[in-house]
Amino acid sequence: MRQSTLFTKTRKDSPKDEVAKNADLLIRAGFIHKEMAGVYSYLPLGLRVLNKIIGVIRKEMEALSASEVSLTAIQEKASWEKTDRWADDKMDVWFKTELKNGTTLGLAPTHEEPLTALMKNHIRSYRDLPRYVFQFQTKFRNETRAKSGIMRGREFLMKDLYSFSSDTESHDAFYEKVKAAYLRIFDTLGIGDKTYLTRASGGSFSQFSHEFQTLSETGEDTIYVSPDESTAVNFEIIESNEAFEGLTAPKETFVPQKSIEVGNIFSLGTRFSEALELTFLDQTGKPKPVVMGSYGIGPGRVMGTIVEAHSDEKGILWPDSVAPFAVHLIGITGAEVAAEEIYEALTATGVEVLFDDRDVRPGEKFADADLIGIPVRVVVSEKTLAVGGFEIKHRKEDKTEIISKDTLLSRLSV
Amino acid sequence: MRQSTLFTKTRKDSPKDEVAKNADLLIRAGFIHKEMAGVYSYLPLGLRVLNKIIGVIRKEMEALSASEVSLTAIQEKASWEKTDRWADDKMDVWFKTELKNGTTLGLAPTHEEPLTALMKNHIRSYRDLPRYVFQFQTKFRNETRAKSGIMRGREFLMKDLYSFSSDTESHDAFYEKVKAAYLRIFDTLGIGDKTYLTRASGGSFSQFSHEFQTLSETGEDTIYVSPDESTAVNFEIIESNEAFEGLTAPKETFVPQKSIEVGNIFSLGTRFSEALELTFLDQTGKPKPVVMGSYGIGPGRVMGTIVEAHSDEKGILWPDSVAPFAVHLIGITGAEVAAEEIYEALTATGVEVLFDDRDVRPGEKFADADLIGIPVRVVVSEKTLAVGGFEIKHRKEDKTEIISKDTLLSRLSV
Numbered sequence: 019m020r021q022s023t024l025f026t027k028t029r030k031d032s033p034k035d036e037v038a039k040n041a042d043l044l045i046r047a048g049f050i051h052k053e054m055a056g057v058y059s060y061l062p063l064g065l066r067v068l069n070k071i072i073g074v075i076r077k078e079m080e081a082l083s084a085s086e087v088s089l090t091a092i093q094e095k096a097s098w099e100k101t102d103r104w105a106d107d108k109m110d111v112w113f114k115t116e117l118k119n120g121t122t123l124g125l126a127p128t129h130e131e132p133l134t135a136l137m138k139n140h141i142r143s144y145r146d147l148p149r150y151v152f153q154f155q156t157k158f159r160n161e162t163r164a165k166s167g168i169m170r171g172r173e174f175l176m177k178d179l180y181s182f183s184s185d186t187e188s189h190d191a192f193y194e195k196v197k198a199a200y201l202r203i204f205d206t207l208g209i210g211d212k213t214y215l216t217r218a219s220g221g222s223f224s225q226f227s228h229e230f231q232t233l234s235e236t237g238e239d240t241i242y243v244s245p246d247e248s249t250a251v252n253f254e255i256i257e258s259n260e261a262f263e264g265l266t267a268p269k270e271t272f273v274p275q276k277s278i279e280v281g282n283i284f285s286l287g288t289r290f291s292e293a294l295e296l297t298f299l300d301q302t303g304k305p306k307p308v309v310m311g312s313y314g315i316g317p318g319r320v321m322g323t324i325v326e327a328h329s330d331e332k333g334i335l336w337p338d339s340v341a342p343f344a345v346h347l348i349g350i351t352g353a354e355v356a357a358e359e360i361y362e363a364l365t366a367t368g369v370e371v372l373f374d375d376r377d378v379r380p381g382e383k384f385a386d387a388d389l390i391g392i393p394v395r396v397v398v399s400e401k402t403l404a405v406g407g408f409e410i411k412h413r414k415e416d417k418t419e420i421i422s423k424d425t426l427l428s429r430l431s432v
Numbered sequence: 433m434r435q436s437t438l439f440t441k442t443r444k445d446s447p448k449d450e451v452a453k454n455a456d457l458l459i460r461a462g463f464i465h466k467e468m469a470g471v472y473s474y475l476p477l478g479l480r481v482l483n484k485i486i487g488v489i490r491k492e493m494e495a496l497s498a499s500e501v502s503l504t505a506i507q508e509k510a511s512w513e514k515t516d517r518w519a520d521d522k523m524d525v526w527f528k529t530e531l532k533n534g535t536t537l538g539l540a541p542t543h544e545e546p547l548t549a550l551m552k553n554h555i556r557s558y559r560d561l562p563r564y565v566f567q568f569q570t571k572f573r574n575e576t577r578a579k580s581g582i583m584r585g586r587e588f589l590m591k592d593l594y595s596f597s598s599d600t601e602s603h604d605a606f607y608e609k610v611k612a613a614y615l616r617i618f619d620t621l622g623i624g625d626k627t628y629l630t631r632a633s634g635g636s637f638s639q640f641s642h643e644f645q646t647l648s649e650t651g652e653d654t655i656y657v658s659p660d661e662s663t664a665v666n667f668e669i670i671e672s673n674e675a676f677e678g679l680t681a682p683k684e685t686f687v688p689q690k691s692i693e694v695g696n697i698f699s700l701g702t703r704f705s706e707a708l709e710l711t712f713l714d715q716t717g718k719p720k721p722v723v724m725g726s727y728g729i730g731p732g733r734v735m736g737t738i739v740e741a742h743s744d745e746k747g748i749l750w751p752d753s754v755a756p757f758a759v760h761l762i763g764i765t766g767a768e769v770a771a772e773e774i775y776e777a778l779t780a781t782g783v784e785v786l787f788d789d790r791d792v793r794p795g796e797k798f799a800d801a802d803l804i805g806i807p808v809r810v811v812v813s814e815k816t817l818a819v820g821g822f823e824i825k826h827r828k829e830d831k832t833e834i835i836s837k838d839t840l841l842s843r844l845s846v
Contacts, residue, residue: 025499025554025563051550053504059550060502068502085439088474088482090467091505091570092587115527115539118576125529125539136465136473140439149439156505156570162532173506 019343021374024048026061028386039236040322041167043334047389049342056164056172058318063390066342068175071317072154074206074339075177078199082192084150084179089132091156093124097131101293111159113172125158130312133180134290141308143299144184148192152179154317166238168322169278179313182291184298189309193285196313200230200281207320208337209327213280214250216241217261223287225260230281230315234326239279242272250277278323286310334391335413343372345430346392348383350399357398360408360423367431388413396426433757435788438462440475442800453650454736455581457748461803463756470578470586472732477804480756482589485731486568488620488753489591492613496606498564498593503546505570507538511545515707525573527586539572544726547594548704555722557713558598562606566593568731580652582736583692593727596705598712603723607699610727614644614695621734622751623741627694628664630655631675637701639674644695644729648740653693656686664691692737700724748805749827757786759844760806762797764813771812774822774837781845802827810840 026048033052036042041058044050049064060068079086098104104124106112113125126132133151141149157176164170179196183189197215204213209232216229229252231241240253244267251272255261262269288307291297297305321340328335336342345364349357361373372392374383380399387395397409407422410429421429440462447466450456455472458464463478474482493500506529512518518538520526527539540546547565555563571590578584593610597603611629618627626647634640643666645655654667658681665686669675676683702721705711711719735754742749750756759778763771775787786806788797794813801809811823821836824843835843 023497023499025551025560025565027554027556029553048554051553053506053546054508057504057506059504059546062499062501065500065502083437085437085476086479087476088479090471090473090587092467092471092572094468113529113537115529118574123527132467132473137439139443139465140441140462142441146439151439158506160532173504 019372021372022376024062024372026063028389036167037165038167038169038322039329040169040325043325043329043389044168044322047333047391050168054172056161056170058168058171063342064321067321067336067340068317070340070342071207071320072175072177075203075315075317076154078203079152079177079179082150082179082195082199084152087133087151087153088155089126089129089136089153091125091158093126093132095122095124097135097294098124101131101290103131111161113158113160126155127157127159128176128312129153129155129178130180130286130290130310131294134294134296134310137182137308138294138296141182141296141298144301147182147184147298147308148188149182150179150192151182152177166236166322168318170238171316171318174316174318177315177317181311181313182296183309183311184300184306186287186309189285189311193283193311196283196311197228200283200313200315203315204230204232204280206339207324208339209280209320209323212327214241214243214247214277216250216252216277217255218252218282219255219258220285221287221289223289224285226255227282227284229279231277232280232323232327233275234278234323235276236326237276237278239277240274241277242269242274245271245273278319278326280320280323281313281315283313284311286312329391332385333389336391336393338393341391341393343370343392344432345369345371345394345396346387346390347371347373348380348387348395348397349373349375350380350383350397350401351377352400353398353403356403360396360398360426363423363427364430367427369430369432394430396430433786435786436790438476438786440477442803450581451579452581452583452736453743454583454739457739457743457803458582458736461748461805464582468586470575470584472582472585477756478735481735481750481754482731484754484756485621485734486589486591489617489729489731490568492617493566493591493593496564496593496609496613498566501547501565501567502569503540503543503550503567505539505572507540507546509536509538511549511708512538515545515704517545525575527572527574540569541571541573542590542726543567543569543592544594544700544704544724545708548708548710548724551596551722552708552710555596555710555712558715561596561598561712561722562602563596564593564606565596566591580650580736582732583740584652585730585732588730588732591729591731595725595727596710597723597725598714598720600723603699603725607697607725610697610725611642614697614727614729617729618644618646618694620753621738622753623694623734623737626741628655628657628661628691630664630666630691631669632666632696633669633672634699635701635703637703638699640669641696641698643693645691646694646737646741647689648692648737649690650740651690651692653691654688655691656683656688659685659687664689692733692740694734694737695727695729697727698725700726743805746799747803750805750807752807755805755807757784757806758846759783759785759808759810760788760801760804761785762788762794762801762809762811764794764797764811764815766814767812767817770817774810774812774840777837777841778844781841783844783846808844810844
């Protein structure tokens with residue numbers, strides 16, 4: 019893409035109303051736009067990153083044989099009254115609205131109720147189980163406090179997966195599969211080394227739920243990490259008797275750390291299926307409630323977390339897997355022809371290139387490239403051509419190198 | 433995809449609360465689920481079709497050099513008060529909600545205001561123009577009447593494109609390009625022959641806006657089609673003096689027809705840029721308001737329109753461009769091995785196959801295939817194998833043909 023056609027401009031000044039580093043950098047670099055606290059629009063660069071994160075997650079969901087759907091934000095009260103989550107004092111993040119005839123509607127903060135109700139049309143017998151259903155869908159949550167940039171949103175995209183199983187054993191086996199898939203997802207997204215599988219409170223149907231917590235000084239959560247860093251416990255349950263049960267290291271050796279919850283997985287048991295009468299006929303013809311689980315990841319929050327984990331004083335350092343482009347090509351006045359040629363050549367081999375063809379000073383181009391954070395920077399100027407070709411530099415390294423066109427093409431080709 | 437893993441079941445009975453054919457067929461075939469009037473969830477087959485429609489539209493938007501963004505549904509009042517569209521009697525389809533502190537928020541029924549406000553950060557001089565920005569985003573409209581299935585939604589996906597130009601001439605040139613792009617889109621989507629470029633009321637900044645109206649007996653609109661079928665006029669403006677100006681055929685020869693509005697394009701002039709102070713410095717350094725246009729297509733409404741246009745008494749007949757799968761492969765008991773082999777072979781060459789591997793009666797499989805409406809049906813049974821291979825049939829034809837595996841592969845390969 020030619021940067022001259024990218025409508026967003028970077029800005030030098032930090033937005034005055036942002037305390038979170040992720041929002042500061044993403045706004046200054048032109049990835050997102052703040053509508054109000056907790057409500058952010060995605061601009062072209064931000065949407066590219068978001069779609070890459072979605073792609074990584076979707077691949078793992080499909081590998082779990084999950085089917086993709088898209089449910090609605092607008093909700094009628096019926097299902098939510100059956101599970102006792104309609105009243106504002108039961109679910110404290112509802113945004114409510116109303117039809118012209120005065121009927122109150124809700125904007126879904128989560129989707130257990132509508133999906134459970136929907137599955138009644140499609141699950142009848144044990145032969146229809148298990149079923150795994152996921153979506154990427156906008157959630158609305160009326161958060162009182164929304165000051166962590168894109169990490170705590172009032173309107174945000176969520177990947178939510180729901181499982182429908184015939185018994186606890188098959189549910190547990192799938193739950194373990196999701197655990198492994200989530201760890202792979204966070205690895206691919208470049209935050210695996212800082213992300214811990216964390217025990218959290220479980221509800222009535224299991225001893226624990228599990229969160230995926232990424233260490234970050236700006237996190238809103240605190241987790242206790244085991245000395246060998248293999249596991250962690252959420253501070254909310256450390257006073258409970260079971261919190262450290264079965265773990266080898268003693269409680270005193272766990273170290274408290276600030277963290278961001280990037281995902282969670284939850285055994286729901288039959289809480290929703292019983293309330294909404296989602297049953298199946300087992301092999302003896304007897305009706306039984308379906309055993310459910312829910313599994314969430316917020317792609318926007320993950321994007322914020324990646325920025326918190328990968329940035330320096332000059333800007334963002336995107337991991338390859340989610341970078342908006344693979345290469346930032348900077349053409350300097352006097353080398354226009356060579357810049358155009360290498361842009362065409364790289365694009366033709368399938369490399370995603372942001373080509374800075376703008377008529378601005380080199381210093382501004384370099385500063386923008388550091389702020390935007392594309393992994394590889396290639397500069398072509400009369401000077402680089404005179405000494406043998408193109409200057410290549412990785413965003414996370416200081417070292418620059420001059421290489422020939424052929425070497426450049428073979429090194430960057432996908 | 434194996435149909436045994438598709439969680440949706442078809443149903444024989446029509447939903448009692450639907451009068452629209454599109455919703456009746458799409459619900460019975462398992463493409464969508466009705467949450468309430470005007471609010472529909474997309475199930476796996478429906479989401480596949482929706483994504484294909486989106487893909488067709490996106491390709492044409494990118495060819496117009498438009499950049500993709502994703503704005504938010506939640507809106508604060510500031511920008512909308514400046515354009516006088518915040519009050520419920522000025523914009524009569526608002527859904528409003530509120531924060532815990534009592535602040536009223538709106539759910540965007542359209543996005544002129546937030547995008548115009550956003551562009552103030554990115555447009556400063558004539559060098560920053562033109563800019564074209566589009567999105568696929570959920571709109572919320574508090575419709576009193578919502579009885580046309582997925583054709584008039586209270587919550588629905590919209591592709592909205594906005595143009596920002598320095599003067600009327602460059603705006604007009606882009607407007608004509610969008611017109612042509614829209615006609616190509618509806619051609620590709622299989623409704624081109626029934627879709628008319630239609631004059632509609634223009635507002636203060638142009639004589640007309642233009643709608644794209646698809647003939648359909650179930651349409652909510654009426655258009656007057658010219659005798660040579662080259663153009664049409666919306667019934668809303670036929671009493672105006674200008675409605676037929678410049679058209680060759682006399683008014684009396686235009687024929688009224690029921691139709692569905694599948695798209696519209698609109699010159700906004702400086703209505704929004706003046707109200708929201710979106711100006712640019714021209715070549716003499718003088719500030720001028722930006723000239724804008726907006727261009728909409730509802731992918732869900734298009735999906736409903738395609739179903740209205742392409743169905744018979746047995747079910748849907750998807751055009752190739754948007755079909756959820758290219759081939760519906762039906763395996764009959766006794767031919768499991770051959771069915772598996774051809775499924776693997778077709779999938780390996782990139783053909784999108786829905787493989788009916790379910791343990792149900794052949795009659796049920798055939799009825800489901802007709803209802804779901806995939807363009808090509810391939811049946812393999814002991815009988816077809818005995819007479820030379822595989823039975824192939826097009827959904828819109830009655831003729832069946834037996835062909836060999838090699839012929840099948842070469843005919844269906846992409």
